[in-house]
Amino acid sequence: MRSTIADFTANARKGIADKNLQAALSRLSEGFPMKRLEAISRLPEFKQLCDEAKQIKDHTLANLADYLEAYEEKATAAGAHVHWASDGADARDIILKICQDAGAKTVTKGKSMISEEVAINEHLSANGIEPIETDLGEYIIQLRDEPPSHIIAPAIHLSKEQVAETFRTEHTEFSADRILTEPRAMLDEARTVLRRRFVAADVGITGANMLIAETGSSVIVTNEGNGDLTQTLPNTHIVIASIEKVVPTLEAAATILRVLARSATGQDITVYTTFSTGPARPDDPDGPQNYHVVILDNGRSKMLGGEFHDMLRCIKCAACVNHCPVYKAIGGHAYGWVYSGPMGAVLVPGLRGLAEAHDLPAASTLCGKCQDVCPMGIPLPRMLRDWRTRDFDRGRPTAARFGLKTWAWLARHPRLYRLVTTIGTGVLMIFGGGRFRWLPLAGGWTKTRDLAAPEGGSFVGLWKRGER
Amino acid sequence: MSARTQILASIRSHLAGCASAAPPAHRVPARGRPADVVATFIAEAERAQATVARLSSIAAIPQAVAAYLADHNIPATIRAAPHPVLDTVAWAEQPLLTVTRGRAAEADLNGLSVAVAGVAETGTLVLCSGPGSPTTLNFLPDNHLVVVRSADLVGAYEDALARIGEIYGPGTLPRAVNWVTGPSRTADIEQTLLMGAHGPRRLHILVVDDG
Numbered sequence A: 001m002r003s004t005i006a007d008f009t010a011n012a013r014k015g016i017a018d019k020n021l022q023a024a025l026s027r028l029s030e031g032f033p034m035k036r037l038e039a040i041s042r043l044p045e046f047k048q049l050c051d052e053a054k055q056i057k058d059h060t061l062a063n064l065a066d067y068l069e070a071y072e073e074k075a076t077a078a079g080a081h082v083h084w085a086s087d088g089a090d091a092r093d094i095i096l097k098i099c100q101d102a103g104a105k106t107v108t109k110g111k112s113m114i115s116e117e118v119a120i121n122e123h124l125s126a127n128g129i130e131p132i133e134t135d136l137g138e139y140i141i142q143l144r145d146e147p148p149s150h151i152i153a154p155a156i157h158l159s160k161e162q163v164a165e166t167f168r169t170e171h172t173e174f175s176a177d178r179i180l181t182e183p184r185a186m187l188d189e190a191r192t193v194l195r196r197r198f199v200a201a202d203v204g205i206t207g208a209n210m211l212i213a214e215t216g217s218s219v220i221v222t223n224e225g226n227g228d229l230t231q232t233l234p235n236t237h238i239v240i241a242s243i244e245k246v247v248p249t250l251e252a253a254a255t256i257l258r259v260l261a262r263s264a265t266g267q268d269i270t271v272y273t274t275f276s277t278g279p280a281r282p283d284d285p286d287g288p289q290n291y292h293v294v295i296l297d298n299g300r301s302k303m304l305g306g307e308f309h310d311m312l313r314c315i316k317c318a319a320c321v322n323h324c325p326v327y328k329a330i331g332g333h334a335y336g337w338v339y340s341g342p343m344g345a346v347l348v349p350g351l352r353g354l355a356e357a358h359d360l361p362a363a364s365t366l367c368g369k370c371q372d373v374c375p376m377g378i379p380l381p382r383m384l385r386d387w388r389t390r391d392f393d394r395g396r397p398t399a400a401r402f403g404l405k406t407w408a409w410l411a412r413h414p415r416l417y418r419l420v421t422t423i424g425t426g427v428l429m430i431f432g433g434g435r436f437r438w439l440p441l442a443g444g445w446t447k448t449r450d451l452a453a454p455e456g457g458s459f460v461g462l463w464k465r466g467e468r
Numbered sequence B: 001m002s003a004r005t006q007i008l009a010s011i012r013s014h015l016a017g018c019a020s021a022a023p024p025a026h027r028v029p030a031r032g033r034p035a036d037v038v039a040t041f042i043a044e045a046e047r048a049q050a051t052v053a054r055l056s057s058i059a060a061i062p063q064a065v066a067a068y069l070a071d072h073n074i075p076a077t078i079r080a081a082p083h084p085v086l087d088t089v090a091w092a093e094q095p096l097l098t099v100t101r102g103r104a105a106e107a108d109l110n111g112l113s114v115a116v117a118g119v120a121e122t123g124t125l126v127l128c129s130g131p132g133s134p135t136t137l138n139f140l141p142d143n144h145l146v147v148v149r150s151a152d153l154v155g156a157y158e159d160a161l162a163r164i165g166e167i168y169g170p171g172t173l174p175r176a177v178n179w180v181t182g183p184s185r186t187a188d189i190e191q192t193l194l195m196g197a198h199g200p201r202r203l204h205i206l207v208v209d210d211g
């Protein structure tokens, strides 16, 4: 995915002047936030569950290397090939090699922001392999050669007339005078076209909403079923997931699933939630023969332990995006790359550096709505201010207008904050024997690990002992 | 240094000095503990745009399948999962219904599967891949019919996970576990909600009381 982050101001102006986009953005403000409220009203424990989801991620991130190793061991035992990619180039090489080894001509893809991040489509195309996006929104923007403008609704910026026009240009196999005025007709046409692609594909690439250490599984959530056709029909399935996607247990996954869709689209749960574990078993009538998982860092490990550590709790629900007054004014393309809205404004400088992305954290009113709606309690405004502080420290004059000195002390604050909350949680924690299937399994681990001695018994050693 | 070594080392060095946060106690929300599991499952599945029929026994399946297809003007053919439960039913009672068994093919219009469980909290079916349950049946056909025994309806996701654990052993899953809540849909064009994106256009659940 090429970046136009540096052109933020010009892009934002363009967004404000774009009538189609403005109509789309007003539909967005009426849609997702209302449905979210309705869904939450049907789940009185929503706040507590968000809190638990946050604690699950805090725990997992604090033990991230151990959980990744545990995940790898389980996944490998189930027949998965686990690959590690330090950056986008690594990931592109690994995926291309798998596709070439599979003799792939076409590759179907489920919606994956990580794959946008490492620009896998461009790389496959350059090497003679055709990638086909299958999520309807992603498919439309692929035909138009545009980046996604929203992490869960990539084509949100388009009107149905624009989609119809694109289909008329690209779907030349249909009669030119067909009626294409309603979304239903466009969807049916895309379904027909993509069905053939699903069946013909040699490799399917999906992202993962989670990796589960307990079982070695990858999880995707979709509404269309495209992700499942992508990962079920081809002979080879490649999962690409960033390091922070791992969670300890199936139960932990259930908690996160309970807050994910409600925060995102306002559904109680997405239509499809799929747990994939390894390739087809010997007596399975279908499913891929090869199952690969590419674990991507791409700058995330460097965010651990610092001011932006908490950003890695993000489950990519887009609630912060849907409620952001700046996003709703300028749209996603203004942000110039894969991630937009408040989560993008915090994540992108971390992934691509401030030199390129310094305008993004500046594009916020700091109204605090994002943090209010974030199911993972991510302090987005604080982190936006931290980026501004850093930008100020780089001596850039544009940042000065935000009066950053007032906030400078915060840069050293989060670590202390985390320490305090961690101790609080540790004291409140009650470990009933065997009640949790948290990774360490053995009660001894939790005793030595939780409060007193972070450097106590080797995590992996204890995991293995628990397994025996 | 391999990417693996490098990534794990980078994670560990950046986390050095950070306190380990304890995992939270696990909570199942009240809606996962409904008083009437069957009624809640049916209501939630219908809310997710599935349709539900309640059958008194396995023997009633052929008639229910034929009636559903006829009611919706759908050709009377079905690809049924090679599941033992469906071996025992008398398909011959419905001579106009063409039944084939096995994984789904591209041209299959209708599919019939058997779920391991149904979760009342969101009306979610839980299907596990295996010899008796091809995953393709869940996604390729236009119309997906799913049998679930009312004894297999549970309150919360955790109960379904526990059931899977009983079948496959703790910490072990079949290749694919599919949670299915209503038919396939999209709202990607102008946020207009439409059923039947890439997966089934219709989801019809047969809740069987005596099986």
Ligand code: SF4
Pocket (backbone or CB within 6 Å): A263, A313, A314, A315, A316, A317, A318, A319, A320, A321, A343, A370, A373, A374, A375, A376, A377, A378
């Ligand atoms: S920052 Fe929070 S609200 Fe925004 S996408 Fe991530 S989890 Fe969702």
